Amino acid sequence: MRRLAREFPPGARPPASEGGAGQRPPSFLLLAMEELNPSHYPATRAARVVENYVNYREGSPHRFFLKEKVTQASKEKSIVNCTAEVLYHLQDPSLAPEVNVTLDRDLEKHTEDADNKFYNKMKNLEIPIEAHTIPDNFGNVQPEMEPIRILAFVACGYVIWQNSTEDTLYSMARIETVKQVKREDEFIEFNYTVLLHDFVSQEMIPWQLQVLWHPQHGTEVKQNKRLPKRCACQKTCE
Incomplete structure (x- = not known):
């Protein structure tokens, strides 16, 4: 390399x-x-x-x-x-x-059916999804939340790419909160707050993302913002 x-x-x-x-x-x-x-x-x-x-x-x-x-x-x-x-x-x-x-070759696509089913399900929900702490403190993820978690990984790909230097090594640790936002256009939208782990500094960094997704148009991070870090005592008291 x-x-x-x-x-x-x-x-x-x-x-x-x-x-x-x-x-x-x-x-x-x-x-x-x-x-x-x-x-x-x-x-x-x-x-x-x-x-x-x-x-x-x-x-x-x-x-x-x-x-x-x-x-x-x-x-x-x-x-x-x-x-x-x-x-x-x-x-x-x-x-x-x-x-x-x-x-060396085109990436294969085996997930189109699953993506389309997820898209239609999210579009037709009467009550938008709202959740927190994914995975939970024991590392568990509910099966219905796994696509939302993977989408967060995909969206964090943009944030990590845009903010990486030779001195950083970021990875998404977990979703703190996620909230679906109803839209009138063809996209589905999720607002995430995630924790990014920098393995170099060992910091856990809260980050906010507005994410749009469509099975034909892919993922778009419309807005993202680094949030102030919270101390452990502050999180415990919430």
Whole structure:
């Protein structure tokens, strides 16, 4: 795996801030590439970015991709070889990493029927779903809530991709709250508050997401916001 990092010489500014729009002095741009050991932390963190990027673009309430090896992604029992480049913006870590993914074959779709059934069920509910603490304190998830949980993983793929740096390793720990919002258009909507776990700092970070989904149009995170961290005593008192 290769790590790419966009850097500029000391005292130089990035091309975007030089002159007018579209001007990009090539002498100011260096693209550094470094071969990484797949078992080392930098490769693991870059692979997590790729995993979440793919999930946001390709996932659904019944379709979620897991990294089997640093150079592979798996879906159900089917393994797809994945080659990816991750470009971190070292001068501005607030910018999302650029991810370029190449798969050795098209991703198979075995979940269309299940996704359509879930969509129709959610659209026709008289009382919108509202729940909290998924999984519960014993690790249990009610079967009817599993698609909603997987959709949260897919939506968190966007948040993790957009907020990752070389020094982070995020994963969704659980759903704190979820509330379905009735809509007049074709999408279904869920408002989530989730906990993201950063394995590097060991922080548990509350994050709020407004998520739209449609079986033909995929997932869209309309809004997301990092929330203030709560101490354990504050959570106990609620």
